[in-house]
Amino acid sequence: MNHILETKSLFHDFSGWEVLFDVNLEVREGERHAIIGPNGAGKTTLFNVITGMYKPSQGAVYFKGKDVTGLGPYALSRLGMGRSFQITSTFERQTVFQNIRMGVLSRKGIRFNMFRKVDGLEDVTRETEEILKRINLDKERDYPASILSYGKHRSLEVSMAMATDPDLVMLDEPTAGMSKDETKYAVELIRRLTEGKTMVIIEHDMDVVFSIADRITVLHLGTILASGPPEEIREDQRVKDAYLGEMEE
Amino acid sequence: MTKRMAKWVSWGFLCLVLLVFPRVFGIYYSNVFVAFAIFAVYSLTLNMLLGYTGLLSFGHAMFFGTGAYTTAIALDRISGMPLLPVVLAGFVASVVLALILCPIVVRVGGTAFAMLHLAFGQLMYVLALKLRFLTGGEDGVGGFPIPAFSIPGIISVDMTNPLNFFYFAIAVLGLSTWILWFFTKTPIGSIMIGIRDNPQRVEYMGFRVTHTKAIIYCLAAGFAGITGSIYALFQNLISAEDGYNIMVSFGPIMATIVGGVGSFSGPIFGSAIFSIIEELTSRYTERVELVMGLILIGVILYAPMGFMGVMGLLKQRWLAARKVKLEGAK
Numbered sequence: 001m002n003h004i005l006e007t008k009s010l011f012h013d014f015s016g017w018e019v020l021f022d023v024n025l026e027v028r029e030g031e032r033h034a035i036i037g038p039n040g041a042g043k044t045t046l047f048n049v050i051t052g053m054y055k056p057s058q059g060a061v062y063f064k065g066k067d068v069t070g071l072g073p074y075a076l077s078r079l080g081m082g083r084s085f086q087i088t089s090t091f092e093r094q095t096v097f098q099n100i101r102m103g104v105l106s107r108k109g110i111r112f113n114m115f116r117k118v119d120g121l122e123d124v125t126r127e128t129e130e131i132l133k134r135i136n137l138d139k140e141r142d143y144p145a146s147i148l149s150y151g152k153h154r155s156l157e158v159s160m161a162m163a164t165d166p167d168l169v170m171l172d173e174p175t176a177g178m179s180k181d182e183t184k185y186a187v188e189l190i191r192r193l194t195e196g197k198t199m200v201i202i203e204h205d206m207d208v209v210f211s212i213a214d215r216i217t218v219l220h221l222g223t224i225l226a227s228g229p230p231e232e233i234r235e236d237q238r239v240k241d242a243y244l245g246e247m248e249e
Numbered sequence: 250m251t252k253r254m255a256k257w258v259s260w261g262f263l264c265l266v267l268l269v270f271p272r273v274f275g276i277y278y279s280n281v282f283v284a285f286a287i288f289a290v291y292s293l294t295l296n297m298l299l300g301y302t303g304l305l306s307f308g309h310a311m312f313f314g315t316g317a318y319t320t321a322i323a324l325d326r327i328s329g330m331p332l333l334p335v336v337l338a339g340f341v342a343s344v345v346l347a348l349i350l351c352p353i354v355v356r357v358g359g360t361a362f363a364m365l366h367l368a369f370g371q372l373m374y375v376l377a378l379k380l381r382f383l384t385g386g387e388d389g390v391g392g393f394p395i396p397a398f399s400i401p402g403i404i405s406v407d408m409t410n411p412l413n414f415f416y417f418a419i420a421v422l423g424l425s426t427w428i429l430w431f432f433t434k435t436p437i438g439s440i441m442i443g444i445r446d447n448p449q450r451v452e453y454m455g456f457r458v459t460h461t462k463a464i465i466y467c468l469a470a471g472f473a474g475i476t477g478s479i480y481a482l483f484q485n486l487i488s489a490e491d492g493y494n495i496m497v498s499f500g501p502i503m504a505t506i507v508g509g510v511g512s513f514s515g516p517i518f519g520s521a522i523f524s525i526i527e528e529l530t531s532r533y534t535e536r537v538e539l540v541m542g543l544i545l546i547g548v549i550l551y552a553p554m555g556f557m558g559v560m561g562l563l564k565q566r567w568l569a570a571r572k573v574k575l576e577g578a579k
Contacts, residue, residue: 051453077455091446102443105436106455112464113436121436164454 003062004029004168004198005050010059012042012049019045020056021222027168033200034209037219038243043202044086046219047172051083052076063168077106082166084158086173086202092146096137099145099156101128103163128163135159135189151182155189162193169194171201175208187212210234218243271415279415283483285524290422291476292501292508292516293429297469299502300510301433302462303445305363307498308370309473312343314377314492316474317481318384319343324393332396332408336421336478343474347467355462358448366498374493389488390481408482418479425472430513432468441465503541507548509557518556 005027012020019042027033035043049056052073060069063079073083091099101118104127105111118124132138135155140148145156158174174190175183187208190199203209209216210230217227220242226233233239271279291313298304316339323335354365377384384390398417399405406413432438440461443451448458481487491497500523501516508519523541530540552559 072457073449073452074455074457077453083453085450089447089450091443091450093446094442098439101439102451102454102456105440110436111440111456112461114432114438114464115435117431117434118436118439119434124436160450160454 002029003027004064005200006062007046007050008060008062010046010049010056010061012045012054012056012058019222020049023059023219023222023224025050025217025224026227027198027200028215030196030198031214032194032212033198034213034216035200035202035219036204036206036209036216036243037225041219042222043219044172047083047170047202051081051170077164077166080167082161082164082169084161084169084171084174086176088153088157090145090153090156090160093144095142095144096148096156097128097132097141099160100131100137100163101125103160103165104128104131107163107165131159131163135193151178151185154178154182155186158186158190159193166197168198168200171199173202173204175203175205183208267419271412276411280411280483281524281528283415283418285520286419286422287476287480287483288500288504288524289517289520290425290429291473292504292520293426293513294469294473294476295501296505296510296513296516297429297432297441297465299505300512300515301438301441301445302465304358304462304466305502306366307363307495307502308366308368308373309469309501310493310495310497311366311370311373312346312470312473313477313480313497314373314487314489315346316340316343316477317487317492318377318390318477319474320478321390321393321481321487322383324396325390328394330396332398332417332482335396336475336482339474339478339481340471341474343477344467344471347470351463351466355459355466367495370493370495370498374489374495377489377493384489387489389486389491391484391486391488393485395482395485414483418483421475421479425475426517429468429472433513437461437464503545505555507545507555509555509560511554512557515555515557522556 003026005025007023007025010020010023010025011018023046025046035046037043045054048054050061052068052071052075055070060067062068063076063081066079068076068079071079091102101124104124105118108124110121110124129138129141132141137152137156137159140152145153148156154174154176158171161169161171171190175186178186183205190201191212201212203212213230215228216230216233218225218233218236218239225242226236226239228236270282274282294312295306295309298306298309319342320335320339323330323338350369354362357365378386395408397405397407398413406417408414408417433441440451440456443456444458444461451461452458477487477492480491484491504519504523505516506519507522508517509515522544526540526544527537530537534540548555554561
């Protein structure tokens with residue numbers, strides 16, 4: 001079995017406060033993997049450690065079979081790992097077009113070019129516009145990101161991660177704070193954008209999780225409680241006790 | 250197409266104005282204009298850090314001073330130095346200083362960045378005063394020969410003639426302005442703006458923030474060096490007070506804030522406003538700083554986006570008013 005992402009007995013603590021405890025996560029190539037767990041289970045911290053924001057205090061992260069422990073976000077992005085944020089993190093003063101264009105520049109490896117105008121790079125403009133059409137934001141092309149509606153702003157957030165053309169994309173609660181309709185639309189968008197890619201998603205909405213995920217990992221008190229296909233997780237007694245049961249009551 | 254034509258026409262007009270400026274206004278005001286242009290372009294280099302990358306420096310004078318001292322010392326010590334190479338030397342020296350500081354300063358932002366620059370800037374000030382054998386201490390370096398602008402065998406223009414120097418200074422500063430403006434329009438320029446707004450996201454999109462900052466930093470330093478170099482040639486004197494003093498660092502910050510932090514041309518307007526005020530108030534009082542300080546307070550309180558912000562607002566109102574009028578006419 002080919003694992004695109006693997007963590008080996010990952011530990012992390014914030015000045016002694018243990019947040020991750022012996023986490024062994026395995027993500028197979030091409031799957032949609034959901035991470036669920038109650039608040040404070042360490043989901044976002046796990047994301048931050050995997051994507052290079054924090055160095056783990058112990059253990060290792062393997063991406064595409066390579067040990068990437070301690071590499072910074074920019075290096076992981078170049079290796080093909082994309083990430084979106086739980087708290088919307090766009091370039092708010094810039095237009096939707098410019099937001100997406102950053103990702104296109106990145107995927108093309110244009111990082112230090114200072115001899116051509118960026119508006120004159122026709123292939124970059126074309127690709128950016130194609131993406132805008134795919135994510136239905138072409139009408140909002142020249143609006144600053146800050147004036148988008150909440151749902152659209154969240155779609156932009158996810159789309160920026162996808163614009164760098166990653167092989168593995170890590171989505172941190174992409175539907176957080178959305179209305180029912182917005183959620184439905186966002187799930188559809190995510191499904192469409194991540195076609196043929198590997199996705200790891202943190203999600204609170206169980207309907208979303210069970211409709212989108214091929215496999216689910218349950219994180220509880222900083223450690224993995226269970227990991228498997230949705231049916232298995234639904235029936236798992238420990239998961240019911242720790243998490244799902246509470247929700248149904 | 251007509252828009253493009255209008256652009257070219259207005260640029261042509263500007264060039265024409267600059268060309269006839271000394272003949273219409275005379276040498277005194279030409280020199281005032283050169284002093285303004287030096288300060289304006291110097292402010293632009295600060296705005297590359299402050300307005301475009303979100304880095305506030307309290308020690309930008311060290312690049313201005315280093316450029317100025319390098320040019321002055323080169324002309325003072327080495328006989329027969331040609332004009333363009335000494336200006337280039339000012340650029341290179343400032344870039345070298347920036348490269349030395351880079352490894353430390355690109356890793357920090359905000360207050361730490363500002364304070365580190367305050368420290369390094371003051372260090373350079375003290376060095377300029379203490380390294381007497383090189384900098385002449387408090388007297389500075391002055392009276393060095395100003396070389397002619399010459400392309401061997403073709404042309405040789407005497408630069409001690411203020412009229413010729415006016416054209417030379419405006420050409421160099423104009424070219425510098427164009428390069429800085431072009432830079433903001435390039436891919437790395439758009440990454441620079443991204444770093445100002447959200448450095449974390451830039452990093453997560455595969456760009457290395459520290460390296461990008463380093464390039465911008467060196468560029469800003471280098472062109473600040475050029476303005477310093479032109480200043481030294483213009484005054485035929487550079488001292489620690491004019492080159493490295495803390496006020497030389499604060500001047501462009503004030504000009505940028507008054508002109509408008511968010512725009513490219515803001516610092517130019519800010520410098521113009523300051524130059525005019527300095528020219529006017531110095532006729533009546535010596536307390537020029539007092540007037541400027543009051544203006545700065547007024548701007549921060551009532552127009553935080555500066556001159557360009559106010560202009561943008563007026564334009565919006567005018568457009569809205571016109572729209573109402575047009576709709577009323579229907």
